[in-house]
Amino acid sequence: MFRIFGRKEVDDYFLLPTLPPSNNTNDDPNKSSWLIPTHGKSWNIPQWHQPYPGGTRTVTTGGNFSCVWTTFVATSGKSVPMCVHPFPDFISGVIAKEHRWPDCDLLPVLWRENQPNQVIRWFSITFWRQRQPPLFVDIGANIGSCVLEMLLSTEDSHILAVEPHPMNRFALEMTLRGLPTPLQDRVTLVPIGLGKENHQVLEIFTGETNMGNSVLGKAIRDVPDQQIRSDRYPISVERLDSILLPPATTRTIPLVKLDAQGYECNVLEGMGVDLGRKIQTIKFEVATHHLQEQNCLDLFARLRSLGFHIRPVHNGKDDGRNQDNSQHKTKEKPKDNTIVQYIDTGEVFDVATDLVVSDYLAVRSARNTKAYTTTPS
Incomplete structure (x- = not known):
């Protein structure tokens, strides 16, 4: 470890200083330099430096909610305590048993690939004083498995x-x-939904046994016989480009994870073209029935209009194959979770038989030939 021009200690491999947190909302919500911290009384950014509302490190309770503690282990091998839902919930159950959520494993790999050359980094830090750390945006963070993976593995x-x-x-x-x-100090939690309009309030609907199937504006089932929870909550909805301020809106965003249960087209529209073109990679989930129900069958076309190329993720890996060619334009029913022809043609899904959920990457052309691997689940 050494110092550059009297600055704080930096790692002698990454040449990155220990940056002060840009999320000053932990101390004073009015000091954030890149994020609007609140919109009137409808929502505000949580402050971490507060005591637990009640309970113990086994069960924590606050208001009408509670969670139980387990351990999350990242692909880096680092671990932290994690609070998960105490009732039957798919993601919570996997984390309690496996101590991780494998869908997040690829994110640190994508993050490192999108970082600038170390020499460029050194010059930007030393001479141009670009002290704002690079931003990872997790849209649909759920209980935080991908947040923890990125915290512990980057x-x-x-x-x-x-x-x-x-x-x-x-x-x-x-x-x-x-x-x-x-x-x-590396995390800012925004307690809203993202959409194409500002200052909306929509109800959120959730499927039993899967809190990950939380949908804005309407109830959409994972499977036909899934029950919808009776508890519903009003959610503030804003455009992403309306809550981010410079420098977040003027610099490249290396990575976005997008999982909005069919609401992806609204989220993309709310990014705006200028912000959307600053994103290098989007890892996103495609759930066919949800996209149909939310009128988002042109998702791939919207991403391509922002300059992205689409690639599937198979078994937690980017297989390196672009989906932007005519061989995928057939009407044949998709196999092996390859559904791009459905999205491109707008073909109607049969909810009873055609529910397909798979992960894709939207990448810039400079990275079209790169393939990735992750730690096996």
Whole structure:
């Protein structure tokens, strides 16, 4: 470790200084330099440096919500306590058993690939004083498995986590409050939904046994016989480009994770073209039935209009094959979770038989030939 021009200690490999947190909302919500911290009385950014609302490190309770503690282990091998839902919930159950959520494994790999050359980094830090850390945006953070993966497996990411459902948000907040301050200071949690219009209020609907299936504006089932929870909550909805301020809107955003249960087209529209073109990679989930129900069958076309190329993720890996050619334009029913022809043609899905959920990458052309691997689940 050494110093550059009297600055704080920097890692002698990454040449990145220990940056002061840009999320000053932990101390004073009015000091954030890149994010609007509140919109009137409808929502505000949580402050981590507050005590737990009640309970113990086994069960934590606050208001009508509670969560139970387990351990999250990242692909880096680092681990932290994590609060998960105490009732039957798919993601919570996997994390309690496996201590991770494998869908997040690829994110640190994508993050490192999108970082600038170390020499360029050194010059930008030393001479241009670009002290704002690079931003990872997690849209649909749920209870925070991908937030923790990025916190523990990267050293330089600042995380903007967006999660609208108050029950998911409660578990994530409790986890973040239990972390060391240096990790807390790298996360900003925004308690809203993202859409194409500002200052909306929509109800959120959730499927039983899967809090990840939380949908803005309407109830959409994972499977035909899934029950919808009776508890519903009003959610503030804003455009992403309306809550971010410079420098977040003027610099490249290396990575976005997008999982909005069919609301992806609204989220993309709310990014705006200028902000959308500053994003290098989007890892996103495609759920066919949800996209149809939310009138988002042109998702791939929208991403291509922003300059992205689409690639599938198979078994947690980017297989390196672009989906932007005519061989995928047939009417044949998709196989092996390859559904791009459905999205491109607008073909109608049969909810009983055609529900397909798979992950894709939207990448810039400079990275078309790169393939990735992750730690096996």
